[in-house]
Amino acid sequence: MIAQIRGKLILKTVSMVIIDNHGIGYEVMIPLSTYYELPDVGSEVSLFVYTFFKQDSILLVGFCTENEKQLFKLMISVSGIGPRLAVNVLSGINSSELIHAIANNDLKRLLKVPGLGRKMAQRVILELRDKVSEWTSKEQITFINNKKDAIDQSVMEEDAISALINLGYKSQAAKDAIDRVISEGGENKSLDVILKKALKVLAM
Structure with a gap:
């Protein structure tokens, strides 16, 4: 199982990157929070990776921090949430807000995240509230800082x-x-x- 990948950043978009590692290009799905932290194309980059196995393919999901990878794993532990929806959630709300919303039963905030309907948001709170409380007592949430230059x-x-x-x-x-x-x-x-x-x- 691939847990981390390091190499040359060949392509980056708001939802996906391609990383060249010894001549092999790995396509990795990413949340917006990771996109914010990416270096320029052509630079070396290192991502923590979650490997998701499907019947006929492998999906790699990358994160700039181990904390966010662990939060992603919590999200996909919820019944009905797959990797794409979990990435979508992490793109629509930053880690600290998400954890705060779950821990404080803030259904209203979760309903503003694209892709989370009422039933799914309620399920997230129900299944993760205790886990999030335990996790946040051990892990420090990484806040997202913007350091990118302006573009056209x-x-x-x-x-x-x-x-x-x-x-x-x-x-x-x-x-x-x-x-x-x-x-x-x-x-x-x-x-x-x-x-x-x-x-x-x-x-x-």
Whole structure:
């Protein structure tokens, strides 16, 4: 089982990277929190990896921190949550907020995460509340810091809208959120900053 991968970053998107390790390119699914921390394409990168075996393929899911990998494993332990939905959840809410929402039975906050319906959100709280309490007493949650440079404005806006749509938000809602962020001084900011602010708008 692959637990960690290190190599040259060949391609990165908001949901996937390709890492070259000794001439073999590994496609790895990632949450937004990991995307925020990635270096530039061409740089060396190291990710903690969860290997998910399906009948006819293998899915690799990567994280910048071991803490987030463990939180991902908690999420997929919930009945009905697979790796893609777990990644989607971790992309729609940061680790500290997710743990706080589960520990404090904050159903309203969880319902704002794309892909989590009421029944699934209730199940997450029911099945993980005690586990999260035990886990947070031992693990330190890593907060996400933005350190990326600004990119072309029009391309950035299109990428941000596309990323939100991929997370499950409706096209118009995604566009409205990005427009609001830009109008409030989000111009000339990096993609990850815009996405963070847009996710906060959508969570209101």
